[in-house]
Amino acid sequence: MNELIYNLAVWLDDTEWSRMLHESYYMYNWVESTHVLTLMVSLGMLFLIDLRMLGLALPDVPASRIAERLNVPMLIGFAVMFITGTLLFYAVPVRTSQSLWFRIKMGLLVACAVNAFLFHKRMNESVATWDIEPRAPSRIRLGAMLSLTFWSIVVVCGRFIAYDWFDCDTSPNTLIDIVSGCVDGQTRF
Amino acid sequence: MNAVILTSYPRTLTVVAVLLTLLMLAYGGAMDAVYPSLLGVFEWLETTWFGVIGKTWGAAFAFVEAVHLLGLALLGGCVLAGDGRLLGVVLTDVPVQTVVERTHRVFVCGLSICLATGIFMACGVATKIYYLPVYWFKMLALSAGMLFHFQVRRPLLGHDIQNLNPVVVKMVAVASLLVWFMVAATGRWIGFSG
Numbered sequence: 001m002n003e004l005i006y007n008l009a010v011w012l013d014d015t016e017w018s019r020m021l022h023e024s025y026y027m028y029n030w031v032e033s034t035h036v037l038t039l040m041v042s043l044g045m046l047f048l049i050d051l052r053m054l055g056l057a058l059p060d061v062p063a064s065r066i067a068e069r070l071n072v073p074m075l076i077g078f079a080v081m082f083i084t085g086t087l088l089f090y091a092v093p094v095r096t097s098q099s100l101w102f103r104i105k106m107g108l109l110v111a112c113a114v115n116a117f118l119f120h121k122r123m124n125e126s127v128a129t130w131d132i133e134p135r136a137p138s139r140i141r142l143g144a145m146l147s148l149t150f151w152s153i154v155v156v157c158g159r160f161i162a163y164d165w166f167d168c169d170t171s172p173n174t175l176i177d178i179v180s181g182c183v184d185g186q187t188r189f
Numbered sequence: 190m191n192a193v194i195l196t197s198y199p200r201t202l203t204v205v206a207v208l209l210t211l212l213m214l215a216y217g218g219a220m221d222a223v224y225p226s227l228l229g230v231f232e233w234l235e236t237t238w239f240g241v242i243g244k245t246w247g248a249a250f251a252f253v254e255a256v257h258l259l260g261l262a263l264l265g266g267c268v269l270a271g272d273g274r275l276l277g278v279v280l281t282d283v284p285v286q287t288v289v290e291r292t293h294r295v296f297v298c299g300l301s302i303c304l305a306t307g308i309f310m311a312c313g314v315a316t317k318i319y320y321l322p323v324y325w326f327k328m329l330a331l332s333a334g335m336l337f338h339f340q341v342r343r344p345l346l347g348h349d350i351q352n353l354n355p356v357v358v359k360m361v362a363v364a365s366l367l368v369w370f371m372v373a374a375t376g377r378w379i380g381f382s383g
Contacts, residue, residue: 033377039258040373044266051295058291061283069280073269152259159255163247 002181009093021091028091035084042077043151045070053144055135062131067123095189100166100180105157112150119143200344204336211329227319234315243313250313253306260302261373267296268369275346275362285350293343300335321382327375334368 012018021028051057052066089096096102122139130137136144164170168182169189214220234240243250273279274288311318318324342361350358 029378029381033374036258036377037370037373039262040265041269043259043262044264044269046266047263048266048270048292048295057295058283058288061280061287061291065280065283069282070270073273073279152255155258155262156252156255159251159258163251165248 003183005097005181006094006183006186009097012090012093018090018093021087031084031087031091035081035088038077038080038084039155040077042074042081043155045074045077046147046151049074050144050147053136053140059134063133063136064123064127064131067120095167096161098168098180098182098189099161100176101157101160103180105154105161108150108154108157112147112154115143115146115150119147200340204340207336208333211332215325215329228316231315231319234312237312239309239312240315243309250310253309257303257306257310260299260306261376262299264296264299264303265369265373267292267299268365271296272362272365275358286346289346296338318379321379323375323378323382327372327379330368330371330375334372337364337368 021031048057049067049070052059052061052063058066089102119140122143123136126137126140130140135141166173166176166180167189168177168180168186214223235244243253270279271289271292274281274283274285280288342365345353345357345361
């Protein structure tokens with residue numbers, strides 16, 4: 001599996017556009033800046049929704065209204081983050097696909113998606129009974145807490161990707177090499 | 190007419206005066222005189238606990254960077270929700286006063302996180318950022334943002350919004366969005382500089 005991912009990453013790395021994006025100082029930085037700054041839209045809205053469920057923000061506004069109205073800008077933000085994130089991966093595919101932090105981040109993004117699905121499902125089922133309460137029921141609050149925790153770790157992992165502590169060409173730790181997907185005899189890093 | 194402007198917008202005019210003074214200091218001869226003496230302060234910052242931790246433990250610095258981003262997300266979310274409401278693009282069925290007032294506490298929380306983590310990070314790379322023009326632009330933008338938020342936007346929106354000129358309200362929202370975007374963008378650019 002790791003070899004397959006590595007070969008795919010090498011193939012991407014060999015494409016003209018990947019090299020151009022990686023070597024373009026301004027374009028790469030613009031894409032990265034957009035990825036980071038869009039946090040304010042996507043996570044900013046998400047945090048407000050989660051904090052509303054916990055009773056820490058906008059407690060006197062119906063919870064369903066906050067969730068519905070902020071969902072659209074939040075999803076627009078996530079769409080931009082997905083596009084710019086894909087471009088960032090495409091610019092540095094080998095190193096990124098073998099980054100321990102990137103792998104944890106991807107796992108957590110799946111967890112975030114599952115949590116969001118369950119959160120909305122549970123909320124839609126019961127919101128009529130607690131919509132104007134300052135705090136949501138404990139099950140919903142748990143979902144909000146998990147969302148805040150997962151996304152915070154996603155941001156930490158995203159930030160850590162920039163550092164080379166556990167890169168395949170520098171890490172002396174076998175276990176981390178396995179988790180990172182380092183391939184024996186690989187020539188590209 | 191001049192008297193009306195002077196009496197209606199004293200805080201705005203004070204903020205404009207402070208910002209103009211800062212700009213004159215930044216681009217006039219005064220900054221050239223003050224700038225060299227600040228190097229000692231920045232060198233000292235690197236010797237503080239924050240500076241030593243930031244320089245010694247890369248992981249601690251990176252973690253604080255991530256918390257800085259989380260604070261920025263919180264701050265940005267409040268700015269976008271509040272100013273978006275003033276512009277009539279988000280939460281349009283929630284009263285303006287409610288959105289502005291209820292997001293303020295969260296905004297202060299986000300700003301506090303950003304300031305605390307920002308001071309830590311600045312200590313770790315103090316002698317580097319001292320030489321970066323973009324760092325000084327960010328400080329200028331941050332000063333403008335905080336002055337604008339606490340001295341102009343908040344007092345103005347403390348009044349009954351129905352009685353305010355809608356154009357002024359929208360201008361406040363646009364100015365707020367621009368100034369906080371500038372703070373975030375210049376902050377991001379520090380990472381690419383030096």
